[in-house]
Amino acid sequence: MKTTKIYDSGHQWYVFARDPEKVEGIIDTNQYMVKAGSRAILLDPGGIEVFAAMLTAVLHHARVDEITDLFASHQDPDIISSLGLWEQALPDATLHTPWLWESFLRHFGSKNIKIKPIADEGGTIELGEVKLQFIPAHYLHASGNFHVYDPQARILMSGDVGAALEAPDAPMFVDDFEEHIDKMKMFHQRWMPSNRAKQDWIQRVRQLNIDIMAPQHGRLFKGEDVQRFLDWFEALPVGNAIA
């Protein structure tokens, strides 16, 4: 699995993606790790199928006992079906996830992991000196959904917002926004159900200082492409499966 360090100034952000050994037919996913001193959090650590590659990649940058927290933006299998496997290595870790999904996530083979439910209005987590914010993103696409914002690194991990269906060897960052639209359009129109939820999220996110917007599928946005994305998404009608 390819590892890219996207921030390194006091603490680090890593993205793990583009697994060349990925089983055919499953969607490619971006997994993230924020490491601050001797603590680390995995953001949307992925499905069962990518677990081995993901853990292997993590071991190049952190000890397993340094991973003290997990975050699942919502309940989908590509986000967190590996939970039962992580639990074996991280018996003392805490999973942060929308309160809505707490009892559902136990179905992913997890019996003992400590779950800290995130209230609808959001919350924070402190990893040493680093404070991460859980930003509400309900109905984008799941009915209970959060993104993670790091005000110090100015990175927004945006879950399925900004996701694109890409070739397995696609670059990590968007290099031509206009060209990238085709890879995102159907995904956002079909997966995102609510225009009202979308506008609410855009209004909230426009107040943040974002250098990198990091979705769970496809390429990351940096610099002016972040604002380009917000403008494009704002104008895009979603929930288009209803005729």
Place this chain on the structure above:
Amino acid sequence: MPTAVQTNSPENILIAAATITSELSKVRKIAREMSLGVMNAKAISSRAGEAARGFQPITDFIDEMAHEVMQLVTKISHQALRLSRFAVRRNHIRKTLGIYQQVIQKAGDAPYSHSLDPVIAKLENDHVEYRNQLISNIRTLKSLLDDINYSTRGAQVISTTSRVEASQAGEYRKSLEVVADNLEQASEKIRLQVKNSQNRLQDVISSVMHED
């Protein structure tokens, strides 16, 4: 004839447990029919009066045996369900251990790969522990099946005694002989069903014992 379980894969253990439960539901049905038959036999022997006096303890025996078998079938169903759950948990640990071993191989000289050592050691211990507990669960199930055989083994003797008693029951002879025949057939059916289940379990035990 039962199909032999060829491997100790958890799927086969689950199939064996489900099949045993299904086969034993037939045993429960036979036992219930025996119990109903006893009521009929009691009515006949009551009508026969003094001529069928020896039949009273026989019907009591059959009734007791039928109830004992039904209770054992219920216990076995619960134990088979416990076995299925155990097989699923053990399978999870086994697969997880395999995945972690794969990670260690892939990680090669990753600087923090040794931080997984205690995790692997715990999974290996859990794997052995679950294997032992699985065998213990299978043995409990086998022992309950043996109890059914124990409960029904007197049926052959009782059906012979029943025929002797029936021969002295005058006009009720034929009806009481039917009771003896039914008891003999029912106990034989139960014996065969239990034997099938025991064979299935023996295959599972052999394969689990010879794994790794």
